[in-house]
Amino acid sequence: MWSSFEIKVEKLQQFAIGQRWLSDTETELGLGVLIDVDERSISILFPKSDETRVYARNNAPLSRIVFNVNDEVQDQEGHKWLVESIEDRHGVLRYNVLRTSSDGETERKALNETRIGAHIQLSKPLDRLLASQVDYKEWYDLRIEALQMQAQMHRSPLRGLIGARVGLIPHQLYIAHEVGQRFAPRVLLADEVGLGKTIEAGLIIHQQLKTGRAERILILVPDSLQYQWMIEMRRRFNLQFSLFDLTRTASIKEHDPDLNPFLTEQCIIASVDLMVDHDDLREQALEAGFDLLVVDEAHHLMWNEEEGGNDRYDLVEELAQQTPGVLLLTATPEQLGVESHFARLRLLDPQRFSSLERFLDEEEQYLQTAKIAEVLMSDEPLAAEHLTALQTLLGHSIEDVPEQRYRAIHELLDRHGTGRILFRNTREAIQGFPGRDCQPAALIAPENWSMDGKLREQMWPEEGQLDGSWMENDPRVPWLMEILRKELKHNKVLLIARSGPVVEALENVLRLHAGIRTAMFHEGMSLLERDQAAAYFAEESYGAQILLCSEIGSEGRNFQFASDLILFDLPANPDVLEQRIGRLDRIGQENRIQIHVPYLIGTAQERMFRWYNEALNIFSSISPTAQTLQENFIVDLKDCLLADLGQKFEDLLEEVNVQRQALEAELQAGRDRLLEYNSCRPVVAQKIVQALEDYDDNTMLPMFMKRFMSSTNIDFDEQSNGTVIIKPTDQMQVQGLTLDEDGMTATFYRDQAQIREDAQYLTLEHPFIESVMEMINTQSFGSTNVALLKSNALKQGSILIEVWFKVDVVGPRSLNLPSSLPRQLVRVLLSETGQDLSEKIDPVILRPYLHHLDGNSCRQVVKARRDVIEQRYSQALESAKEGLPVLKEQAKKYYSQKWQYEIDRLSYLKQFNPSIRQDEIDRLTKLQKEGVDLLEDISLTPSAIQVMVVVKP
Template sequence: MSEPASAFAVGQRWLSETQPELGLGMVENVEHRRVTVLFPATGERRTYAADNTPLWRAQLAAGELLRDLEGRDLTVVDLLEHNGFVTYLVRDTAGNEEPLPETRIDPTLRLSRPQQRLRAGRLDTDTWFRLRVQALEQTARLATAPARGLIGARISPIPHQLHIAAEVADRHQPRVLLADEVGLGKTIEAGLILHRLLLAGRVRRVLVLVPEPLLHQWLVELLRRFNRRFALFDRERLRGRGQAADAGNPFESEQQILCSLELLRDDPGLAESAMQAGWDLLICDEAHHLEWTPASASPAYDLVAGLAAQTPAVLLLTATPEQLGRAGHFGRLRLLDPERFGDYQDFLNEEARYAPVAELVTRLLDPSPLNADEQQRLEELVGPQDGGGPDPDLEAGALATEAQSSSEEADNAVPPGRQALIDRLLDLQGTGRVLFRNTRAAISGFPERQLYPAALEPSATESIADIDPLDPQRSALDDPDWAESDPRVDWLIEQLRALSPAKALLIAAAAETVLDLRRFLLERAGIHAAVFHEGMPIVERDRAAAFFADPEEGAQLLLCSEIGSEGRNFQFAHHLILFDLPEDPELLEQRIGRLDRIGQTETVAIHVPYRTGTADEVLFRWYHEGLDAFSAHQPAAPAVYWEQQERLGELLLDPAPEADEIAALVAEAASRRAELDAQLTQGRDRLLELSSHRPAVGRALAEAIDAEDRDPAIETFLTGLWDAFGVEREPGPSGSIVVRPGAHMMQERFPELPDEGLTATFSRTHALAHEERQFLTREHPLSRAALELVTGSHLGTSALVLTQDPRFPSSAVLLEAVYVAECPAPPVLNAQRFLPPTARRMLIDEHGQERSTEIDADALGGKCLRSRRPLAKALLEAKRKILDAMVTLAEQQAARETAELRDQAVALMRRELDGELVRLETLAQRNPAVRSEEIEALKAERDALTEALANSRLRLDALRVIAFA
């Protein structure tokens, strides 16, 4: 459309009709019938003939949203035009009003003015209109999905992981310890929590601290499973930056950073930079390495304590929370809430009170009625309902009736009344708000374990007295040929030949051991083994792990030093060789957990060679006969170890221990383990098990994800968009799809599509089996960028089709008006929970009647008139007055519905937040784990949402005229 030269003035904002991706342009110069426009979003400058430009004036109306140069979301209240230049009166999210010159509008803001475009004859194809409606629907579904943030992860939907992720991520500034037993997926839980928080906009700046050997594994997992690209801050990248005064703070250069704990611990300058950078979320893996006692703390502990003290949300991860004793466990809880966990002795005393609570919870799981004493105890613990009256759920008759009505359910579900009581008990008395620990005993899906011990006679040249039980390969440092006399080496060669071609993972304590074993195996038996130890660069470790994982050309054996027992997962193998045994039972469980985890499809075969008459045999018998540690995870084993550590150490150092001494220690270990198992089942472990895994919640989330996976809507939208945009696609192997940039695309690039293209799948099953393929869901970056590409542009905002229908006479018209519910609120409020950006489609006829309930607008297809401009222009000109009146009627209908929409959103918000607020305030009276800051933050959130929702509205997003011939 041509514009007269007088229409342009310096400072005005204009948009390019043909290249909307340039963003808002600003007129820089007008002279000699030419106009120069700067597009700040892209840095491009264009000069046009003033009387023939592809530009249209970017001018907003009252009620529309914009964003200023500071990134503030503002609502237009009014506008004043003077000499062709516009100043807007705007209102911010706090209700403050101020003038804003149009030069201060964010140049990346995308404006879509359907009525203005329709009047000007700027039409889109019907295909784009339909794609726009689909995009709006998909955006709304993403915003309101109960499993939002959990859908797009490349994981199998396992209920206990989903429950923890949703429970933690939905808290205000969550601070928890994720301590699931080895193999239960605490790293996945942390990733899901992170992903859900980022998608909701509740966190932006994230620091992940992990042991240095796990850096690359975390980097790959965050990208592969969650499509999260973290900046890797390693020693090479940060060399010297911590001490350089003029280098700036490196931690302010990225939003999401992955760094090793050791790097910050060893460099005070870098540690201080990390402290000053400011974070929304801190994640610390392998937190059992953070040592604390009432008398002292390790440097690593002090570092994390400093970061945790000034970071609102904190996740600590450990599979072995008590590896350094109860004091160390308390110290980690202290990092999360120093006020709640201020005194170690109080903590121990509190835990002693868990047993009767767990016993009562167990009784509530039993369908039989409670006796009088149990009812009284329940009332003492739970208290009356709000208002002071008796709690009807506590009446024996009601409980018995509920139990009988539900006792025969197939899944043995807890009766509803009792489940509410159990939830209340766990809230009031348990520790689940701070600590989540699922156990293998409570979660199905784990493989069996089978022990294959090998009792070996020491060789004639090997002196038992020379074998150091705490470093069985000590002689490797002195004698490079130690393996010549070690019977375990010959046994290993024969065992590998017997197992071939099955893969085996061997773990030994020291890196020197695995290096010598690799040499001996190659020289004496021609066996090529991959090695994995702490002396290797991280990239080489990754290559070794990949070489071992290769099913066709990879190594049969991977030799790992002790670090192989932390972080890495090798469940594709099912033979584990423990060349030596660690003294700590939690380290032993970590070793076994590399294979024994959810996802393992075979029985885990544990091969343990030991030399008879040596400390090897003492340690093996203590584990096998005393702790039964090879057959299953033993939660009581760490406590037994701490009690027997000194005596066990003495026996291990004794070159000729008495048989009766060994038998006595083993028998005592077995007795003590059984006793502690009973106590843990009755006490805190039982409460943790119940609070950490709510099967009904987890199942509901898993079912929601399954429903999302079966819904073809996002695939339909993306394939239609690719075709319209000019992206090439073709079938790939095994049901995949190959997508690549086309030669004639609408724009130079399609967002999130690499220049070389990608291979993708919409199937979760295929994505889990083929990690090299992109898993496309609504949450994938490409999908979200595609939705933004459509909804954030003018594409599909105005369309005109010509059709025939016996219900309408020739020359009649219908107007389809698409409105979008929107609420101008900061992302952190997540207002879309209560007011999703749902598309409201109205169908107005020439008599002013709204016909969308009786006429399917999607069925009203026809001939698109975009390419027949003269006909379209004539039709629109002939119907201009009636169309303006129809738009006015649609606006009036939208205004009426807006009030109802606001009321519904506010009511929904108050029901949810007021209920949670009452719950937290009640809990805070009995359970100190509920922080006062959490309650105050919830009140502030409720007040802010009340105000934001009051400013919500229906915004006109697109118009389609349907003309009948």
């Protein structure tokens, strides 16, 4: 055991290849060796877990491991040596060590620190106690509670779901749980608009990162959605993605021409077009390599058998071929035809979907399966032909009873079709959407209004008058003031316009001339200012009546608590219009949406309104065909918008309306209810929701954190609205926490976090809480205590020794080995005479009888009872070790069975469902063996020690 070595925090020293370092944030990786260093970064190999980390040189979260004379060290072969002396050779230490063999022979040698074993055992609590470094009783209690919460978190099936700022929506949580726990998931998320595909993808990404299944992630999106994705990842999941555009990549190259920009960050969001238009960036992204590729708006990836794919498709295909995990997102999986739908499935699994003809044949057969499944899911009795067909499909007969019908549905789901890689929920299946109504406001155009010229000038003339002079004769301005003063006086109103200057001009008029409480939200504001504006709008009693947003207001924020939307202008793109409406028309909306649309009669504005309303029907409901129809008729539409073409425009509206209805009827007829059911199995989904509700109701985190902050001099101020303001202070007694100098507004409650987007949602998976837990886990905080135990049941003046050990197993995070341990903490409680009281006296029973002892008295107790403390500590260690063999076998058995169940299930289903990949089964088998081997090396790390002096009450 290595009992007294030093962990030196030498952030500014000269790094040298061969030095041994410990990760402050991932201690489970074991002892690392520095293998590469340059001006900006260092690379550390962690041999035990077979992982390499690259850190920025200036702020690497690492501590140098230095052993002292008389320390016991272990070499890579597992032999133990005693340090006699130490030499420093150009920054790398050489230990002169000795050991005595069983026959009494002494062996000496020089052991470079590069040859030290990767498994490290810490036993600092005893050293600190004997050196009279005694912590506060409260710190000791907090340490034990933190270790217990961490152990519980390791075992929790909710890991990766707890920390997201999302509502408990069953279908979203089901997909996230189903996909997020896979290794290298490759799926198509195809929920209808407004059902939360971005949230589902974010939950999957969050789980993959938290469980170590992925570390490098690339998100490819259209230009207009980059900012939305970055905000969603940050606000909802506390994930810091870097936005890569031409400016940023050029800046990196200018600084270092040889540096691959995609190796400078772990999590990246980039535009699809950026990669398509710049071959060098495309090649560098391929060279950098990622664990997970996410592609939004995947219906723009087009392909056919004759011509192949478009530029975007070819790009994604190249990346998908060398990226283990792939998520494709589209609201319209079959909108552009079955060929393009097949092509997207082909990106996910080119072996399974190698032939369009075979795919069409399977789809036809699958339709029969879906029809039988629909009967199973209904109340309709099963006819003889249904039972016969089911026997053919399942390989066994069933009876027409509820339990067997339910089981048959799940067998069909597992065996047939694309259910494992395609998830699609529909509004009709999910339900809970109140609907929306259009409230047009036809206004008379002023005499000087432009009726010809460029379309931009006709539609949005205000954008050409940045001084605000357009407001003097624009009838939309007095209309806006009037409707806010009267009809919408008591309502929360969201207004969206195309640009920031228009929003600023309107806000100025409403606030100064109409006396209306306003808030703004546009690209010229900082992130903090936007948060504050959103929070002011969310305030019920004294908040803003109206929030005025530029186009970014339709991206990345949801305001379901409002139900009135004013579209001050209309965008040119139906997808953008749907995004605007989608800020209110989402799950959680309790009222029908009222969409107020002012337009000037006889102008391009009116014709654009009629196009959206009469041809695409986009104000009344989501139109899955709108974007495609507009692209198909864009030439005729532009002609009609530029000038009043009378009957030609009327004919266009009628033609497109007929096509839209036909396409929607076709989509409805082709609804795959079996697929929808598979995308949200209600029983499973409800269990996940219930588990998260139980966590929310029973978590001890709020009380724990309040005690922690109070005892460490972190400033926190509880607000009446359920939030807390947390700030660092000069008197803080802990270091290394993820807490900005300016502090933060936060909440521990999910419902409050849903409303107050300016407040961070604190859970065990929030970076600040994780930093607290990591600090406790890796530093000496609260590891020693001496307390008074007031009791008449024990001998007065005697002492009890309580020692807590962590059960450690080093391995890749992705294996989550700690979750297989029956116990992650071992507590040993001994009397002064050595009687084991661990099972007889629970720590919860002791706590009310334990009281603080002043520092001087603590030192006297330790000095007087030093020999007894050392003896009982050695006894506690041996006692804890005795249970390791049984614990090890239990862990290996549990871990092996857990993986074997999934391996057997997938192997069986692969006989019927070719969408299950052999490489997935092979990977699970490999991980099973790897984990079982690593569980052989379970060990104990002393974590805390407490001496209790018995006195009379």
